[in-house]
Amino acid sequence: MSSEDTGGGAAARYRREEVARAAGVKVRNLRYYQERGLLPPPRREGRIAWYSEDHLVRLRLIDDLLGRGYTVKGISELLAAWEQGGGITQLLGLEREMTRDWVQEEPVTMGLRELRELFGPAATAEDTRRAARLGYVRVDGERVTFPSRRLLDATVTLVRAGVPLAEILDAGEFVQGQAAALADRFVGLFRRHVIGSGGLERLPATRLEHITAAVGALRPVAGEVVAAEFARAMARRVEAEAAALLPRGPAPRPGRVGRAGRTGPTDR
Template identity: 30%
Template sequence: MTGSGVEGVVTMSVQPVDDDGEALLTVDELAAATGMTVRTTRYYAGLGLLPPPERRGRMAYYGPQHRARLDLIRALQDHGFTLSAIEKYLSRIPLEAPIEDLAVQRAMLTSWTSEKRETLTRRQVEKRAGRRLSDEDLDTLVKVQGLRREGAGYQVLAPFDSAVQTLDLHIPVDSFVEASAAIGRHMDELADELTAILRDKIVTPFRESEHSEEEAARFEQMFSRLRQLTLEGVVAGFQHAANQVISRSLSS
């Protein structure tokens, strides 16, 4: 009796790799690795925020560079960047930028970022404000960048407490919007300059030198203190500049 069968045939899928031997991921695997949905990942790719995937037949694969770029996008989101601000930020970073550069960018963002913002309900925002807020009040707080709408909820931004106080000043909202825009313009320039200093004078030299785990831990702690000192310096510098403007106006 003859048989014509194949016993114990096992097919094994081989993880595809790029030219450097790094594992390539499908869009589903990339989304899972970065904590994003597949839809969001594809949306960012469609906006040109990610390099084109590597095509192998009908399959599209993503490598470490795509993951590093998505990790940077997540860091920007945690920092409070809107989508348009993220697009503007990433437009300054070439799509072919190496992973190391993207990691440095993320490290610098993390060093200036406070704790991650929670999305609050309207009632929670009112509790934080210590008062009832009308629809008009909420719109005003959004316009003066005290709040940001996030789906059906809100995220409280750094100027929230000051923004709430403006509700009782009976001053046209447009004046606060213009002031916020002016602050935003100059803060963007200041942040760019401070980030360049941080990257060129501190982060890059540290990355290029050998260091122990203990030294790396101290370096991370130093960043936290550096952030506090920098913010204090920005406030003190603004107060000094404002006093000089007032003095000049009184003496003229």
């Protein structure tokens, strides 16, 4: 992938193999989609064909519609109808807004030796295999990549505090399940009340613009809600734990004045 200065920043551009790989389609499909009118031709510089971000978004849309049971002819008619109604730009913008920037992580790559030095005897081969199954690491020969530096830092902190790595992975698997349920709930609310039961077919351009704006607003809100509720829950749980760990004072003796100023049964 390359980039070019468009006057407002760097715009991504792709060679044929790169855009096909990014969209998850076969290279030969690009020419087929162009012949059927589903995909605009690329911009050529000499013998090199450059595809843009809009090409990538449209390819993903085509692939999604094919997966939903649409025929190539049906997709062509649908795209033509959107283009005639002026909604294709908004539709592509919506797809771009819906799929971008949900995950912003800094990956960390290291060798197996560095991994052993980082975790010491706390990490076993089975722990590494399980972490890979959960998506926390990717192992490629002698190289290990952690997709999320934040999760790596949190894991190292817990291990150094004495928490067994196997139990950290247990907690991580539990959190993944809860996060998936939360995502399902948020997406379900958005699907029912913002997009509507009819889906995106034949929606006017103004409605697509409204949905795009709502998607942009949802991204930070969803994370803030989860973070706020987790912080509140942790505060309650830690307070209760601290109260249970602290030593209790002696029980008040009969006849002595209590905290509220009440006297015992011997007072007159």
